[in-house]
Amino acid sequence: MAMCRFHARGLCKNGNTCRFLHEKTLSQPDTTSALSASERLNINPTDGPEDDFTRELAGASVCFGEFGQVIKISLPTDFSLAYMTGFGPDITREEIVDILGGVGFKAESQSIRILPSAAALETKATVKVEDPSFAKKLSDKLKNHHSGITATPIPVSTKRADCKKVHLSWHKAIRIVWLNFGRVDIAKRVSEKFNQGRYICLGQDAIASAPKSNSGQGGQIIHAETNPAAWTVVLILSSDVARNATSKDVEKAITAQEDKPRHIELGKVSYIAKDHKVGMEVRRLLERHGPLESFYLSVTSKGKRVKATALFQDEADARSACSLNNRSLDILGGLKLNVAIVFSVKAKTPTAIFRVLRERLDEESRTWKDKHLAFHIYTDPSNPFTTLKVEGNDPKDVTEARKTLDKIFSGLVLKDGGDIIWNPTFSINGRAYKKLKEIEQNLHVAINRDKTKRTLKFFGPTDKYQQVVHQIGEMLKEQSCSSYEINLRPDQFAEVMHGGFKNIEHALGRDVAALDVIARKITIIGTEEQRATALEILSGKRAVQIHSPSRNIMGSPEPNSNPDCPICFCEVDCPIQASCGHTYCRECFEECCKAAASTSKSDFQVRCQGDEGTCRSIFTVRELKDHLSSSGFESLLESSFNEYTKRNPDAFRYCPTPDCGYIYRCAPAFTANVLDTRVTKFSVFTHTCPNCLESLCHSCHTHHGSYTCAEYKDIASGGYEALAKLKKALNIKDCPKCTTPMEKTEGCNHMTCAGCRAHICWVCMAVFESSGPCYEHMKREHGSIGLGLERFMVE
Incomplete structure (x- = not known):
């Protein structure tokens, strides 16, 4: 069947009714194709949980809204966790909610975790509530309740790791078969043919031992061409072949007549249950620890073990499920189940950068393989980004792998000696930029420009770095144009956005003028006369006539097949199409997003700048994630968070300890009379930072030890007076x-x-x-x- 060329670009409108083939776009092995419907369990192994746009930043859990704005900040100190005991064996979350309600506390069922217990007569649970005093109050209340139920406050973890996934494995069902031969050379030949895959039983490979003589002393082989006591080859069959094979099936596998054994004896199967039945039982055991996002069973003819992957909704449940490790299961005939938690990290990068760094990544992947880390690459023809994932059981190794990826994809700033290489001509998609693209293609590297920082970043083999520096230097020597910047007043910027720049571009040429919407300035790459012309157009002293666009037979304007970017007003380079229909250069889109946090007046938003700034569509956080690299998107969320904390200094402050970086919640403002009665109690205003462990006052936001706010201010007043004089001056x-x-x-x-x-x-x-x-x-x-x-x- 022919491939659907529209599906690969995401444009097919026929869906499942299309008569052409829709091939999977992710470059991942399709391990599900060999499984029956019941064995697949409707799971995709690469699909993680949907992003809830909650991030761990500055020691806080930050929840972002539809447009990337901060909607909630939760600190570990906002919660308290109670460890409860004394419940009956069949207690449910809803029943615990009712018990808590009966003693005057309100809790949601999803905040309760019922813990697995070896004791059949008692169940234990943890309850987490957004109230710092909840656990202590509950403990005190239950002490006087005489119900047999107890509660103990336990610390809330201040660190989180991405570990919702567990890997599981168990031995395949096996059957041992003894093959008896009269000659050692025949026994040896048959053993080799099974191990080489030349003999297979019911379509599956089998493992064969070296021949052994039954009459050897202490199990030793007697080296002789013939032996009346016979030679035995032990054959191991696995999975469905082990369950179904008969003596005739084994004999039929040995196709050469001269290799036929004298006798075949079959042992018992290690366990009867089929792999998908075992998978269902394992899933049932996992779900006792918490709800699953997915469960994937991988069954192949290779290897000695059946493997599965489970993804929990909650990390705590995944950790709890590790208690099943080395558990003997009846369905496995007493064999043990292996369970290991999986730590994983993902990174998304432009495919063009991934291609030039592929060799470097392959080198690193060999190092990761030695550390038992799995490295996955996912590409999509309809997406300009490539996603990389590293998984492993050791969190330190996974973290180090992520640091390596970040370092690789951060690139190198191009410098000639100690000087950063930059020229204003790089700001527009003119001759200089096209020359950069030629250098990229000729040397098989990637060069990214940052217009805001005025830098070029290099991606590729390090031995080509100096070649790139040399070629760019030669290009700039040949360039004779000067550059001029025109900063725009608010009235000029409004005029430019509504056709004024088109007038300048028409008068000077497409590769002469560049508009920076973010910095609100025009760059002229040319002569002093051209700069003067641009200023005359801006001041209205010079009129420019622009021919109207050609129209079709119906009188409508012809569509522009090469639309201009609404940020740089140049022909789009590396296009990104927004949901509203406007198309951006990828670099310009990232610059627009970077500027959004610092320019938004209230809640964080990234607005479309199309239609000369009149399109007021707001990009959703999901669309931003689709169009940005993983580092760019995370930086965007962090910028939104930083701006939120700056605008709310009465709610959150950063710890004053140098290089700490954690935030804390400010104490509520008190009146002077209240302060007089409460300030003597040191504990009322003290906060211990969970990162640097320094104590500070979260009322006046300084370290002042055991002194009250008033005492410390009095002691420090001398320094304050000197600072006040300087400020006045x-x-x-x-x-x-x-x-x-x-x-x-x-x-x-x-x-x-x-x-x-x-x-x-x-x-x-x-x-x-x-x-x-x-x-x-x-x-x-x-x-x-x-x-x-x-x-x-x-x-």
Whole structure:
């Protein structure tokens, strides 16, 4: 059957009714094809749980919303965990919820884990509730309840690992067959033919031992051409062949007449149950520990063991299931089940970069193989990214493998000596950029440009690094053009976005002017006269006539087969098509996403810049994940998180210990009277960071040991006074919301804090959520928005 060429590009509209073949796009072995429907258990081994967009950042569990905005931050200290004992053997989660409700506590069933117990008469469970005092209160309450049920507070883990998957294996069913021969040479020949695969039984290979004589002393072989006591070859059959084979089947496998044995004797099968039946029993045992996302049974004729993979919904359940390791199972005839937890990491990178680094990755994979790490590569013809996965049972080895991948895919910044190689001509998709592409193709490397940082990154064999540096250097020597940057005022930027740039481009040429929407500037690669022309067009002193697009027979404009990127206004390079229909350069799309966190006014959003900035479609977090590399996407979420914490300094702060990086929840603000009565109790305001283990006050956010906030402030006042004098001299004030220092050098009295993005009146330091109310306040309270600086110097 012919392949469907539309399916490979994701464009087939016929689905399952298509008369052409839809081949799987993932480059993974199709191990399910040899299994029956009952053996497959409807599972795909490479499919992990759906991303819930919850990440561990700065010691917190951060949940991101539909558009990548932070919707919830949970700290380990927000929860408490109780270990409960004294339940009956058949207790359910719902019954435990009712028991907790009966003593005045509310808990969700999904927060309860029933623990496997060897004791048949008692069941134990853990309950996790978002209330720091829950476990202690429950323990105290049950002590006086006289129900036999107890609760013990236990610490909540502050670290998490990606280990929801377990690998399982057990011995295949085997049957031992004794083949009796009168001559050692025949016995040896038959043994070799079985081990070489020239003799097979019922379509499956068998393992044969070396021939042994029955009359040898201590089991030793008597070396003679003939022996009336006979020579025996032990044959091992496995799986369904072991269960079904008869003496006639074994004899039929030995096809040469001169190799026929004198006698064949079959032993007993180690166990009767078929592999899929054992798989169902193993799955049942696993589900006692918690619900599964998937269960995949791999049955092949090779190897001595049956293997399976299970993916749990919860990591704690996966760890609990490891208690089944070395458990003897009746269905296996007393043989043992092996269970091992699997740690895995994934990385997604552009396929073009993966191809030039393939040789390096192959070298690393051989090292990983020696450490018993599995390395998987998944490619998709319809997707510009390649996904890599490393799995193993040792978390340290898996973590080291991830660090290696990160290092490989971080690339090398191109430098000539100690100087970074960059030229403004690289900012546009003109002649210089096309020359970079030629260098890529000729040397089989990848070169990525970062317009924001003004750097070029090299990916490929290290011995080609200097060749790339040399060729780019020669290219720049031949280049005679100068570059000029025009920073755009808000009114100019609006004009440029609504056709003004097209006017400049039409007057100067496509490869002369480049628009940077993020930095709001135009770069001119050319002469001083061309720069002057661009300025005249921006000021309206020069009109440019642009011919209207050609129209079809119906009078409609002809569609543009090569659309311009809405960020750089150049022909799209490495296209990414958004759900709204607009197409971006891959580099421009990543730059747009990087800028979103620092430019968004409130909740994090990445908006489409198509239709000259009028398309207001918001990219969902799932679409962003599809179009970004794994490192780019994770950086985006981290930027969203960082901006959220900056804008909410009254809720979260970073630990002040250098290089710690963990956050903590701030103590609620107290009035002076409340502070007078509570500040003497040191424990009320103390937080111990779980990362650096330093204690700090989460009310005034400093380390001050056993001193109260008031005592410490009094001791440190000398230093504060000196700092206050310096700030006064430099006209610096602290943000009243997050205390970030701000310096006013020009402009009106409306200030925007660089830390928390608060809008502030410089005169009275009033705080507002947006700029509009701030301007209204300044006019109403202070008479004007204040364009003079001297009147409002710090007094």
